[in-house]
Amino acid sequence: MSRIIITVVGKDTVGIIAKVCTYLAENRVNILDISQTIIQEFFNMIMVADPSGSDLGFAQISDDLRVLGEEIGVVINCQREEIFESMHRI
């Protein structure tokens, strides 16, 4: 499977990155890049990840992360990288 982009947006709180990374590590999803900023107390994280070593499919990872986001109180979205590549690269 191709790379996925995980975006996390919400109110900043302790341990957001830790919880997301723990989930990814437990399911053998490799993190290739993380960028993170806080804009007006809002936490914005964009992660590029490679799920090819994971036993889980895209739909499962996406659903799990959405539920995890609800637990932490942030919105977590998963999208395949191609949507960004096709729109921003010629």
Next chain:
Amino acid sequence: MITPFEVIETNQMIGQEKLDVRTITMGISLLDCIDHDPGRLNRKIYDKITRLARDLVETGDEIAKEFGIPVVNKRISVTPIGLIGAAALKTPAEFAETARTLDRAAREVGVNFIGGYSALVSKGMTPAERNLILSLPEALSTTERVCASVNVGSTRTGIDMDAVMMMGEAVKLTAEATKNQECLGCAKLVVFCNAPDDNPFMAGAFHGVTEGDAVINVGVSGPGVVKRALEKVHGQDFEVLCETVKKTAFKVTRAGQLVAHEAARRLGVPFGIVDLSLAPTPAVGDSVAEILEEMGLDSVGAPGTTLALALLNDQVKKGGVMASSYVGGLSGAFIPVSEDHGMIEAVEKGLLTIEKLEAMTCVCSVGLDMIAIPGSTSAETIAGIIADEAAIGMINQKTTAVRVIPAIGKEVGDHVVFGGLLGAAPVMPVNQASCAEFVRRGGRIPAPIHSFKN
């Protein structure tokens, strides 16, 4: 590697500016369903559609989830039934039964519209095509999801004025037959000149005879994205304005191209075209009128509107053509009144008239679309409106169309309310002078001089 800025921009387009893939439309050829027995014909049609499109809705939903971009509609277009039914269907009632078969097939696979209850009669009509046109009121009042279209003219053949007159009557009778549902039947009936074979948008979609056995065509949209981009260059000159529209259209179309390829691959059906039309919805922020107003017009309908729409249409095409390997369908800006809150407001304030809309259809990708007119309007006047649009299409070598709704029992100032994507339309005044003697002459208009290119 994709940058955070690019991720944020794309997700803002989808989340806040209503970028979406408006439709994945599967075109299905019914040529191999032709039979001389009506029962067998209908069975073959039902079986082929439900077999090929079984996974269409599910696949569309999967793609939407994986890329995070909404795929609003999943639809089907079929070969014009005027051709498919010619051997078996001998009466308008038999044609209407085939329309109900299409409706059942659409329901079974879960698509919201099926297009192709159509006749191509730009030069003349067969008895079957005449019966299909006569069946339109029954077909559209006894089905829920069937969309009908009739091509009455083209640049290569001229205009069949007998068909134009018949369609004036068909529109009126369809309104009567569906008057208990706000004359909804007419919202599913389009009269074309130069109809394209690969248009994925309803109500005018059909699967042309030049197409293969099955094909995936995708329509992208995103008026809100264009408007937001133009807000950022407010007040700057036309070069900047045009460049901004073009770049935005490029990005929007690329999303459509990606979805089209994915859908084609997963369904095992060839990719046809991407139609890069800006199609509004009734939601605020998803309006073509708002784009024109952002360019500097007080209201759509003001002097300057035709140019604003022309440059929008042209730049959308320029950006889109670069973004997709195959562009087709209508590709441009749609101006359906009932589906665009900016258009509705302009009509209600008296700033947008049918005559101005007609001028706008000379430079945009379709025609007089989703316009409610008084229910008392005669069939001849409707035929005159169709004839004028067909003339614009024929002479300018472009697609034009008429989808008007005679609101039975209503007059100017009243509204028809369809709900959903079809929206609501204020009843607009129509010129009261008669054209009856003109449109009833009969016969056909010869092809224009610039069609002789051989």
